[in-house]
Amino acid sequence: MMNSDFDSLHQVLSLRMLTPTAYVLRVERKGLEFKAGQHLLLGRNGSIESREYSVYSTESDDFFEVLVKEVDDGLVSKQLKQLKAGDKVKLDGPLGFFTLEPETIANGKFLFIATGTGISPFHSMVKSYPGLNYRLLHGVRYSNEAYDRQDYEPSRYILCTTGDQGGDFYGRVTDFLRKNPVLKDTHCFLCGNFNMIHEAFEILEQQGVPSSQVHAEVYF
Amino acid sequence: MKKIAFKTLGCRLNQYETDALASRFHSGSYEIVDFNQQADIYVVNTCTVTNQSDQKSRQTINQAHRQNSDAMVVVTGCMANNYKESLLESKNISYVVDNERKAAIFGIVEKHFRGEVADPEGFDRDVFSYEAAYKTFHTRSMIKIQDGCNNFCTFCIIPKVRGRATSRPAADIYQNIRSVVEHGFKEVVLTGVNIGRYNDNGLNFEQLVENILALPGDFRLRISSIEPDGFSDRFFQLFAHPKLTPHLHLCLQSGSESVLLRMRRMYTAKEFRAMADKLRSLYPDFNLTTDIITGFPGETEEDMEATLQLSRELKFSHIHTFKYSVRTGTRAERMPDQIPEKLKNQRSNAVRKVSEVNKREYFTQMIGKPQRLLVERFGADGVARGYGQNYIPIRLKAKGIEKNTFVDVVLDGIHEGKELEMTAVLL
Ligand SMILES: Cc1cc2nc3c(=O)[nH]c(=O)nc-3n(C[C@H](O)[C@H](O)[C@H](O)COP(=O)(O)OP(=O)(O)OC[C@H]3O[C@@H](n4cnc5c(N)ncnc54)[C@H](O)[C@@H]3O)c2cc1C
Numbered sequence: 001m002m003n004s005d006f007d008s009l010h011q012v013l014s015l016r017m018l019t020p021t022a023y024v025l026r027v028e029r030k031g032l033e034f035k036a037g038q039h040l041l042l043g044r045n046g047s048i049e050s051r052e053y054s055v056y057s058t059e060s061d062d063f064f065e066v067l068v069k070e071v072d073d074g075l076v077s078k079q080l081k082q083l084k085a086g087d088k089v090k091l092d093g094p095l096g097f098f099t100l101e102p103e104t105i106a107n108g109k110f111l112f113i114a115t116g117t118g119i120s121p122f123h124s125m126v127k128s129y130p131g132l133n134y135r136l137l138h139g140v141r142y143s144n145e146a147y148d149r150q151d152y153e154p155s156r157y158i159l160c161t162t163g164d165q166g167g168d169f170y171g172r173v174t175d176f177l178r179k180n181p182v183l184k185d186t187h188c189f190l191c192g193n194f195n196m197i198h199e200a201f202e203i204l205e206q207q208g209v210p211s212s213q214v215h216a217e218v219y220f
Numbered sequence: 221m222k223k224i225a226f227k228t229l230g231c232r233l234n235q236y237e238t239d240a241l242a243s244r245f246h247s248g249s250y251e252i253v254d255f256n257q258q259a260d261i262y263v264v265n266t267c268t269v270t271n272q273s274d275q276k277s278r279q280t281i282n283q284a285h286r287q288n289s290d291a292m293v294v295v296t297g298c299m300a301n302n303y304k305e306s307l308l309e310s311k312n313i314s315y316v317v318d319n320e321r322k323a324a325i326f327g328i329v330e331k332h333f334r335g336e337v338a339d340p341e342g343f344d345r346d347v348f349s350y351e352a353a354y355k356t357f358h359t360r361s362m363i364k365i366q367d368g369c370n371n372f373c374t375f376c377i378i379p380k381v382r383g384r385a386t387s388r389p390a391a392d393i394y395q396n397i398r399s400v401v402e403h404g405f406k407e408v409v410l411t412g413v414n415i416g417r418y419n420d421n422g423l424n425f426e427q428l429v430e431n432i433l434a435l436p437g438d439f440r441l442r443i444s445s446i447e448p449d450g451f452s453d454r455f456f457q458l459f460a461h462p463k464l465t466p467h468l469h470l471c472l473q474s475g476s477e478s479v480l481l482r483m484r485r486m487y488t489a490k491e492f493r494a495m496a497d498k499l500r501s502l503y504p505d506f507n508l509t510t511d512i513i514t515g516f517p518g519e520t521e522e523d524m525e526a527t528l529q530l531s532r533e534l535k536f537s538h539i540h541t542f543k544y545s546v547r548t549g550t551r552a553e554r555m556p557d558q559i560p561e562k563l564k565n566q567r568s569n570a571v572r573k574v575s576e577v578n579k580r581e582y583f584t585q586m587i588g589k590p591q592r593l594l595v596e597r598f599g600a601d602g603v604a605r606g607y608g609q610n611y612i613p614i615r616l617k618a619k620g621i622e623k624n625t626f627v628d629v630v631l632d633g634i635h636e637g638k639e640l641e642m643t644a645v646l647l
Contacts, residue, residue: 218481
């Protein structure tokens with residue numbers, strides 16, 4: 001199959017657990033070009049199955065990292081969790097168009113909305129462009145899922161939790177968005193669960209943000 | 221002289237590639253015969269975009285073998301990439317040639333008949349090394365500008381079988397067009413998997429089209445099938461050029477925002493509507509045609525209604541309707557709420573009905589308007605047939621008309637045949 005011609009094998013450098021089910025997998029980058037927001041196709045060496053994972057690391061890191069949540073009935077998210085330093089993964093990419101427009105980076109206002117591991121591309125963007133003027137809404141069930149929270153400026157990161165009250169806001173990211181309308185000239189990036197994205201699209205439209213300024217990356 | 225027959229399934233890109241191959245064999249002293257005839261070599265250029273296309277491809281391969289069990293049967297195209305191993309096991313197939321090596325089929329066949337081992341894997345990969353097709357089955361000349369796709373829509377197998385997006389160098393494209401125009405072709409159709417993403421070292425699709433329009437010669441340019449994402453204002457202005465035909469096949473796939481998101485399409489239904497409105501405000505008779513997939517996993521009655529509604533509103537004069545078909549290895553394969561076949565059929569029929577009504581309305585709107593007919597053929601009744609710049613099929617009864625020439629006509633009615641056509645009189 002043609003796919004295999006594009007895959008190449010990359011060595012696993014480390015696997016760091018963030019919670020019992022979420023982990024950051026670091027693999028060789030091998031000099032591949034990459035823009036913050038893009039994703040990789042990753043799979044176990046020898047398996048025909050692969051899945052998309054947004055890059056978590058920055059444009060200047062000489063490795064790739066991905067933030068993965070092990071899915072209960074999943075396949076690849078479980079397989080990748082078993083990897084150890086020195087193992088190989090097949091990797092294709094980076095791919096995708098969920099990236100910042102270069103001319104907006106210096107002076108643009110950004111709203112990032114993520115559910116779960118959907119925070120990954122924003123981690124890459126924020127760390128790749130330290131001066132970025134952003135606000136990040138992160139929706140999770142429990143407050144221990146505030147992955148690497150210390151990497152964001154505290155005043156810019158808002159943790160929305162639905163399962164406990166340990167976050168900055170008790171409720172869904174879309175509830176927060178309704179209560180805190182955005183300015184029309186904000187560039188909005190939505191990533192993660194389809195239902196959140198669908199709802200957020202509508203809210204942003206009601207708030208007058210033109211659709212050309214709303215970008216979405218649907219995970220599932 | 222050896223006889224060779226070709227059969228193409230699927231997209232225009234496949235058609236272009238078959239034409240180019242046929243032209244190569246023709247100039248290499250092979251006789252090209254109809255696929256239903258006895259031949260020494262059969263080339264089947266397959267498609268794997270839906271289950272039906274898999275089935276048709278398999279049937280065609282079997283047909284070739286039945287017609288002449290001693291013939292050399294070469295299978296290429298997307299099925300050759302997607303099901304290589306199982307095809308290689310078939311005794312009815314002599315060679316399985318993947319998409320990247322399709323252009324090498326002439327070399328493979330020649331080598332085979334010299335009695336040498338012609339392992340396709342030993343040939344170079346090059347998705348653009350087709351020679352310009354002068355001897356084709358069409359009067360329009362397709363020009364391949366791009367191959368592959370990086371969009372990864374959740375239903376689509378194409379990134380897997382056509383690979384990543386790559387663009388043909390612009391200089392080669394201009395050269396190719398100059399040469400087909402010199403050979404007398406009057407219409408050039410740009411083709412590729414996702415041509416809007418064309419990029420040759422920073423030269424984008426709009427710039428490419430502008431440069432093509434500036435080439436000398438009496439020809440017109442058709443963009444044909446394109447994905448509705450990332451158009452600049454410049455794109456819409458391009459259609460003011462008299463050489464660029466006012467027609468686009470702009471793939472909508474669904475009119476429901478929620479389905480489009482789950483398909484991971486790059487636009488919203490609202491954005492699509494804005495594009496169509498813009499085209500129609502600039503060019504009121506602009507002809508829009510489209511593709512629609514019915515029965516995508518989770519598609520509700522409400523989603524379907526949104527699709528029908530938008531199709532009516534945007535007045536697509538033709539809708540190519542596909543039933544969603546599970547493709548192994550795509551994200552949509554793993555989505556819940558797959559739709560039963562019966563419901564998919566019902567929904568497809570509903571879309572087809574809208575398409576028929578729209579077509580009739582569009583044709584009616586065009587009565588009394590001028591068109592430049594490119595004469596493609598003459599029917600048994602002596603009636604000239606071809607297409608106008610708006611991609612309307614036209615019938616013209618007139619004397620002294622020649623094939624492959626432009627004729628200025630006025631549309632004067634609708635002809636009810638197997639397919640709806642328009643009739644015209646000389647201007
Ligand atoms: C562009 C893109 C980028 C992605 N980036 C990431 C990323 O950075 N990190 C990440 O963890 N996942 C990401 N995903 C999802 C990822 O590709 C896989 O779908 C996920 O890891 C599950 O794969 P699996 O083989 O384990 O389970 P599968 O067998 O494929 O799926 C099992 C079920 O899990 C559900 N599911 C899928 N993803 C999730 C999830 N993240 N949380 C909860 N349920 C889910 C699916 O709806 C499915 O029903 C991304 C998806 C896309 C399209």
